[in-house]
Amino acid sequence: MNIILLLTLFLSCSDDGDLPSPAVETEISSSPEDEIGIDGARHLLDRTSFGATFEETLRFSRLDRKTAVAAILDGVRSEPVSPLPPFISLPAEEQTQKRDWTREERKKFQRRQRAWGAALRGWWIEEMITTDSPFTEQMVLFWHGHFTSELRKVKKPTLMWLQNQTFRKHAVGDFSLLLREVALGPAMVIYLDTQQNRKGKPNENFARELLELYSLGEGHYTESDIKETARSFTGFRVDRRSGKVRLIPRQHDSGEKTVFSKVGNLGPQQVLDAILENPRCAEYIVERFWTYFVSPTPDACEVRNLAKIFRDSEYQLRPLLEALFGSDAFWQTDNRASMIKSPVDLVIGDIRRKGLKKIPAEAVQRTLTSLGQTLLNPPNVKGWPGGSDWITATTLLERERFLGEGLRNLALLDARASAGRKTTPDGEEMEPGDTPEMNPDSDRPRNFSRRLSRRERQRLTRKFTAELQQRWKQFGEMDSERREASRMWLLATEPVTAPPKSPTAINWLRWLYLDPTHQLK
Numbered sequence: 001m002n003i004i005l006l007l008t009l010f011l012s013c014s015d016d017g018d019l020p021s022p023a024v025e026t027e028i029s030s031s032p033e034d035e036i037g038i039d040g041a042r043h044l045l046d047r048t049s050f051g052a053t054f055e056e057t058l059r060f061s062r063l064d065r066k067t068a069v070a071a072i073l074d075g076v077r078s079e080p081v082s083p084l085p086p087f088i089s090l091p092a093e094e095q096t097q098k099r100d101w102t103r104e105e106r107k108k109f110q111r112r113q114r115a116w117g118a119a120l121r122g123w124w125i126e127e128m129i130t131t132d133s134p135f136t137e138q139m140v141l142f143w144h145g146h147f148t149s150e151l152r153k154v155k156k157p158t159l160m161w162l163q164n165q166t167f168r169k170h171a172v173g174d175f176s177l178l179l180r181e182v183a184l185g186p187a188m189v190i191y192l193d194t195q196q197n198r199k200g201k202p203n204e205n206f207a208r209e210l211l212e213l214y215s216l217g218e219g220h221y222t223e224s225d226i227k228e229t230a231r232s233f234t235g236f237r238v239d240r241r242s243g244k245v246r247l248i249p250r251q252h253d254s255g256e257k258t259v260f261s262k263v264g265n266l267g268p269q270q271v272l273d274a275i276l277e278n279p280r281c282a283e284y285i286v287e288r289f290w291t292y293f294v295s296p297t298p299d300a301c302e303v304r305n306l307a308k309i310f311r312d313s314e315y316q317l318r319p320l321l322e323a324l325f326g327s328d329a330f331w332q333t334d335n336r337a338s339m340i341k342s343p344v345d346l347v348i349g350d351i352r353r354k355g356l357k358k359i360p361a362e363a364v365q366r367t368l369t370s371l372g373q374t375l376l377n378p379p380n381v382k383g384w385p386g387g388s389d390w391i392t393a394t395t396l397l398e399r400e401r402f403l404g405e406g407l408r409n410l411a412l413l414d415a416r417a418s419a420g421r422k423t424t425p426d427g428e429e430m431e432p433g434d435t436p437e438m439n440p441d442s443d444r445p446r447n448f449s450r451r452l453s454r455r456e457r458q459r460l461t462r463k464f465t466a467e468l469q470q471r472w473k474q475f476g477e478m479d480s481e482r483r484e485a486s487r488m489w490l491l492a493t494e495p496v497t498a499p500p501k502s503p504t505a506i507n508w509l510r511w512l513y514l515d516p517t518h519q520l521k
Contacts, residue, residue, distance in 0.1 A: 032065045032326070038488040041068070043336055044325070046492065046521040047293050048072050049134035051349030054474060054489050069325040073318060075133040078169050082127045085119040088161060092241050095158055116157040121375045122361030124164065128348045129364075130357055139171035140164060141344060142292055144375075145383035147182045147214060149191040151376040156190075159243055160376055163187040175285065175315040176276055183210065184268060186238045186245050192381070194236050198251040202230040209381055215275045217284040221260075228257040232271045276315060282307040289324055295335045296387055302329050337493035337520040340390050343371035346399065346519060350407055353490075358417035359410050367406060370398045403513045483508055491517045 036044065041060035045052040049072065052060070060068050087095070095116075097109050128137045144167060151160050163185050170178035182188055183206075189195055192206035207229035211221040235252030236245055257266045262274040275281055286306045290298040306323055313319040324330060341349065347367050351359060368374065372395050378384055475482035475489075486509060487495070495515040500507040512518060 035062050036068055037061050038485055042489055044068055048138055050345055051353050053355050057489055065326055072135050076172050077133045077136045080127050081131050082123055085123045087116045092243055096240055117151050120157045120161055121365050124375055125361040125364050129351055136171055140167040143167035148378050148381050148383045149187040154187050154190045159187040172317045172321055175317055180272055184245050186243055189236055189238050189245050194233055197234050199234050199253040204230040216280050220280045225259055228259045229271050231257050232266045233268055282310040294330050295338045299329055339521050341519050341521050343368045343373035356411060356414040359414050367402055371395050492520050493517050
């Protein structure tokens, strides 16, 4: 089903059921040497950076494709800008449950762990909102969904943070190094049961997912390859105190193994070498990038060409991404509005578009969870399926609620915080001297509290209205010019609902946000 039709049917936005069909063009919007324009800038920033303010979109609109893509890639960071959660610096022994603890002590520690997990999510959300390189966090999110681990099984937030930082360090670097570090990283060793993989009793969980989900794809290996790969990864354990992975030699299978064309006493490094030497590996990773950044259906010819670039660069990610984002296929108009925004794309994107910086991360995470995406806890080893799976009757109503009332309330909380008034994660005003406590049950979806007084809400609303009228002028000299510029900034295709009868600045922008096509990229 056409995804615009799907969204519109769920939201019942058309009174007569006769939905206008957006024009579909197959030609490329401009040549690579031309300025990409507002429409092209929105497309690039929606796909790579969650979205952007109009000022940033306008700045990118004056660039050609190559320069715009270089600006995105040159800004990648290997270190976060947000202060790390305090628990990260705690000694390892304070983050480890003791065997001789009483039941009450264990329960208390588990509550602390849940609070640390909530703090870690909040930290990552803050990084997504405030970073000057949102593409970095988009790549961290991509790798988090590719090399999946779940906090609810790993249980140790510090190990999830270490994996998160590994994704950031290698975001657009050497894929072969990323693969090696993740494969024997402590979070993955716990998550896919490598700790239960020992000589004489191999556990095949990690081996199967390594071949099927992380490197080659289904159908490009044999059951024998899985069994032999599992034997190669026997004997690794996570030290309970240090959190580091170590090899227990007596539990490692040092016998002869055969994985693809390699034969011998193969260990993890030799198996990963064999995978990287398989031409299918480059094609599979390109396909994953394609469906994440370009369109739901990979172009086989383009995939082969990009895979060659990837292999020839010895698995360097930047040359691949330069070629992908610079390709005609990426810029074709019929690949625009072809993808449904994930909850993170939608929520973080609109927060960044509005330039909000000081929103309680707990409120944002509750919204994400209600829309179907809880950071650090993908639904299963395959990650978030994405696409039309984001759309159910429940999540679409939650999306509409967020774009209408929820986004406005987040803006109110941001305004309060910007004025120096501290707010709890629930949006409640704090007393002097209070410090915000993270809620250990943050995974539970619920609407964040809106305890602003009527007078304060009215005051902030008047302030927003005045600011909006001022910002409206940045879209152009004439109202018609402003309406078209704002449409290109917020929508990837023509709207499918009727414009407001009174197209004031507020009504016009609200209409664009609530049109179903705003949920596409």
